[in-house]
Amino acid sequence: MIFIVPKWCSLRLVGNSKVVKLTMFMPFIGYLILFNNEIINYFSLSRNALGLEPVITEGASFDRLYQLYFGLMLVGVASTLFSIFCPSIVKANEDEYRYYEKELFSMTNKRIAQITDSLTKTVTENEKIQLQTQTDNYNRALSNAHQQRYSGNVVADEVYTVAEKYKKEATANILNMEWSFRVKSMLELRMAITALYGVGFLILLYPSANVFFRVCSIVWGKVWG
Known part of the structure; x- marks a missing residue:
């Protein structure tokens, strides 16, 4: 399968998003996530929902916390690169017709x-x-x-x-x-930004998908077990 590197106009769909742009501040606020007790307690709420032992849940909570941090960090780096290097005519216009x-x-x-x-x-x-x-x-x-x-x-x-x-x-x-x-300019840079976005979003998606399947497994066991 041939990997096609997205053009700047395609990366713009993600890079110009206001939500994604906020991740550029991730390097400056990352410590607030890693060392904030309220956020840690929030991730620990899954203890009762999943019916897991506290020790297991605590480890899983910290894993999800680190995954969130690094996922947002990668997306933030990609957004910063996009903001700096994306051609101005692409950032300012939705498509060539505009x-x-x-x-x-x-x-x-x-x-x-x-x-x-x-x-x-x-x-x-x-x-x-x-x-x-x-x-x-x-x-x-x-x-x-x-x-x-x-x-x-x-x-x-x-x-x-x-x-x-x-x-x-x-x-x-x-x-x-x-x-x-x-x-179509700056091919290597577009490849790097695409990879950072892809890996970052996969890392962010994994904890949610993991919790979803575990909850489904518990519900399935209670209903059909």
Whole structure:
């Protein structure tokens, strides 16, 4: 089975969650969990529910406490990495369509230059050629519209309308290239964040699943035993 590393837009579903963001404070408040008597007593409440000996329950309670701590810690580290390294356009937009909607109709020559300059430093040679082609199409939109007029394909009153159409098409292609590159950038970092989230959530899930099955086992024994 081939493991597919989630793109930044997929990690955003978890990383932008307000609840998950709170785990970033885990390194600072972890001692409150490990050394708080009220929390320890809370975990010990399962003694009566499960019908276990106090010694067994105490050990199990501390195990669940440590699992909670380390699970939250791993999720917190993943959230911190996501917050620092996730591309800003991904964090600020739910998907590429929302990004296009924001940028497409408010694009300026300066903004186009910023995007193309940034991408040119990081994309492949083939992508640079495609990017340069779209940049040229944007910059030459008006002259291309005039050429269409001289060819008889566009009337004089429609030149600027056609030029704006050419600009929007070129802009959309440039934005698409930027989004596609950003969501797939930093592969190793996305792998690390995915692993931290996965292991952290599994650790957090295990105590609850364990208690659930043990309670079900006791109930089953009382009903059918």
